[in-house]
Amino acid sequence: MVRKIIRKTTKRSTFTDDTLKRALDEISRGVTTQYAAHKKYNIPQMTLSYHRMELRGVNSSSMGRGTAIPYDEEAKLAECLITMEKWGWGLPRKDIFNTVEKFVIKNNFKTPFKNGRPGEDWYLGFSKRHNLSIKKPQSVEFARKKCLDPFIINDYFDILKKQLDALNLHDKPRQIWNLVETNFCLDPCKTKIVEKRGAASSRTTAGTGRENTTVLMAVSADGFKAPPLIVFKAKNMWDGWVAPPSEEFPGTTYATTAKGWMEANIFLRYFEKHLLDIFGPERPILLLYMMVTHHMLIKE
Template sequence: MVRNYVRKSTIGSGYSQETLTIAVDLIKSGSLSTYRASKIYKIPKNTLADHVKGRRVTSLADCICCLEKWGFGLTRKEIIKIVADYVRVNNIKTQFKNGIPGEDWFLNFKRRHNLSLTTPQSVEFARKKNVDPFLIYDYFDLLEKTVKELGLDDKPSQIWNLKESSFCCDPSKTKIVGQKGYPSTRTTSGPGKQNTTVLMCCSAIGDKAPPLIIFKGKNVWDQWVAPPDTEFPNTTYAATSNGWMESAVFKNYFQKSFIKHLSDDRPVLVIYNGHATHLSVDVFKTAIENQITILKLPPHTSHLLQPLDLSVFKSLKTRWDAKLVEWQRKNVGVKIPKCIFSKLIGEIWTDTKPEIIINGFVKAGISPINRNVVPVELFDPTAIQRWKSRQAQKIADVSLPSTSSVSDIDH
C-alpha cells in the first residue's frame, strides 16, 4: 500500500533554523525579551529558553540511537507504545486515533530522523561489555610498547597469531540453483552435525605454520592421518575426550610443532586470546627459553582484534564448505572419513593466499599498528568521554613543571 501522508499540524513549521538563531541572538544581547521574541518570530518560549540557556533537548530519536548502540534496540511497536504513553501521561492533544501513533506517523518519523528498520546482529553480552575504550586502547598501548622494545616495527615475519576454530562436516554455506518457489535440499550422511577443532597459526607476512587437528577420542589412529603427500607438511594430530583443546595438547603443539616451524630470527611475538588451555607454566617457560613474547588479547575481543577471525577463517570456511559439497556428491550418504577430513583441511590451508592473512593483521591494527581500527561508534558514549578525560589529564600532568624546576626558577 502506497502511503502519501500530508501533515496537517503546523507545530514546529512556523520558523526556520535561521529565524531561531536570530531570535536567540537578540535575546542574548538584551534587545528582546523571550516573550517578545516568541510573539514576533512565532517560536515557542520554551524552545527559545532552552537555546538561550544552552540546554540540549534529548529527542526520542537520540534515545533510540543510544539504545541501539548499547545493544538494546527498540522495535517499531515499542517506539509507538512509548510515544502513546508519553502523550497520555502528559495529556497532549494529537490527531492520533485513540492517542496511538499510526503507521503513517512512524514512517515519517523514520524519514525525518534518518532511521531504518534492520535485523540486529547477535552479540554476546560479554563481547558488548568488553568493547571498552579503556581495555582496547590500553591493549594497543601495550602492543606498541612491546613491538618497539622487541624491535619488530619492520619485521612482520616475526609477529604471529594463533587461534582454533570448529569445522563442521555438513556443508551449509554453499548455495545451489533450483526451481523458483520450490524448496531445495542437499543429501548428507546423517541428521547430526559433527564438528572438529583445528588450530591455525600464521604470521603478519603471510606465512602459515602446520595446523593442529584435534579429533574426539582417546588416541590418534594411523588411519585418521591424511594419505602420504596429501596433508599440509608437518600437520599435527591430537585426540581428546570431547574433541576440544586441552592444555597438554596446546603445550605439545607449541613446543614440538610451532617453535620448530619458526626461523632462527628472534625475538618473536605471538598474539592470541587468553583461553585457559593456552596458559600454562610450561608454555611460558618454553617461550622465554626461545625468545618468544606472548601477548594476550583482551577478553571477548576476538571479533575486533584477532587477525584469524577478521579475515582468514571466513575465507577458509567458505572453501571448506565447497570442498565438502564436492566430496559428498561423489560419496552419497557416506560419512567423511577422518583421513579425508585431514586431507581437505590441508588443501584449503595450502591454498590460503598470503594476502588474506596479511589483511587480517591490518584489520586487527597489529601490522602496521593502528589503534583506530575499532570505530569510536562501537564504544559506549559515556565510556569514551571518560577515556578522553583521562587522556587530557595525562597530558596536563606531563606539561606541569616538576618541583625541582620550579625551585630552580625561584632561585
Template structure:
C-alpha cells in the same frame, strides 16, 4: 491537418525556499525535533550495546505520544510498522542482527586498552629480538561457533556495523584454532567438537 501545441513554461524555483522546505507529504505525527532526538537516541543505545528492537521502539514512541497528548491516527497511540518503516527512511536507520560477544571482549575494544597493548607489544618484540623476523612471530586464534542462531534485530544507523550484545557461551559449540605466522605460513587448523 496541422496541429499546434502550446509549450508549457517551466516553473522557476527559488533555491533558498527549496532548501528550507520540509520533505513532501503530510507532516509527521511527532514533530521533527523529537523525531531527531529519538533517532539519535536509538543510535547511541545501539552504539553502546543496548539497541532497541522494533517493538521496543514502537512502545517507546507510544509512551511519548501518550505523555505529550499528541493527536494521532495510531491505534491505542502506538504507531504501526508502516510508520516505523517511514521513520527509518527519514533518519537513515535500519534493522540489523546483533553479534553476541562476551563482556571481556567488549571491554577490550576500549582505545586506551588497545594503545597500551601495542606499546607493550613493541617492548616485548625489542626485548626478544623479534623485530624484522616475521617468520618467528606466530598468531593463534580460536573461534567458537555456537549452534544458537536465533537473534533479534535492533534499530541502528545505516551503513554501520551491527551492534554487539553480551552473551554467555552456548552449550553445543564447534571450536577451531587457526595458527598463522607474520609472513603467511599456516599450520593445519585444530577442530574441537563438543
C-alpha cells in the same frame, strides 16, 4: 489502510527548497512582499504564510507535510536506537512505540497520534527516513560481548604498544604472530537445508550443540601463515579425516580430544614441535593468542 500513497498533484514541483528559503529570506528582510515573492518564485501564498508563521516543519523528499514529531527530535531518537543496538541493547518495535508515547505526552507535542501513541504508519515512515530496519540479533556469549567494551579494547592496545616498545618490534613484523582459535559446530540442526516451498520442515536428530572441531591458526604481521592445527572429537585419528596432500595446507597438524576442544597438552606439543621451528631463529617473538573469551600476550 493504504500504506503506499501515489501523488496525484504536482503543485509542489513548481519550486525547490532553495527557492522557498530565498523567498522567505527576501520577505523577512523587507526586500519584497509576500505577493511579489509568490509571483516571482511561483510559490503559493498559503505556503509562504504557513512557513512565515512556522506552521510547517521540515519538508520531506516526497513533498508532503512535515513530520509529526520535530525532525531533529526524530533524528536524536534514531541515533539513540542505533547506539543501543551497537552495544547490545537494541529495542523491539513495541518498546519504541512506548518510548515515543511517553516522549510526546511529556513534551506536550501536538500530533495526530491517538492518545499520543504512534501507529504503524508513523513507524514505517520513521524507519524509512532514518534508514532503519528490523533484524534478528545474533546470539553471543556474555563474556565475548563484554570484551567489546571500548575501555577494555583501549587497554588491550595500550598493553600491546608497551610490549612492542619493550621488545623493539615495531619494524619487525615477522617476529609478531597472531594465534587464533576457532571451532565449527557439527550439530545438524544448526545448518539450513533445501526443502520444498510450502511443505512442513523435516526433522533431524539434534546434538547437544557442544560437539565441535577446533582449528588453530597462526599468522605473522607480514602475512606469513603457519600450518594449522585441527582437533577432532574422537579417541583415535582416522585416515579418512585427513585431506589429500594435493588439497590440504602444507604441514597441517591433526589431533583428537574427548570433546573436540583444545587441551593444554595438545597446544604445548603443537607449539614446541611446529610453531617454534616456523618462527625461525629471530628473537624475541611476540605471540598474541586470541581465544573465545580472552586474549593473551606471550613473549619468548
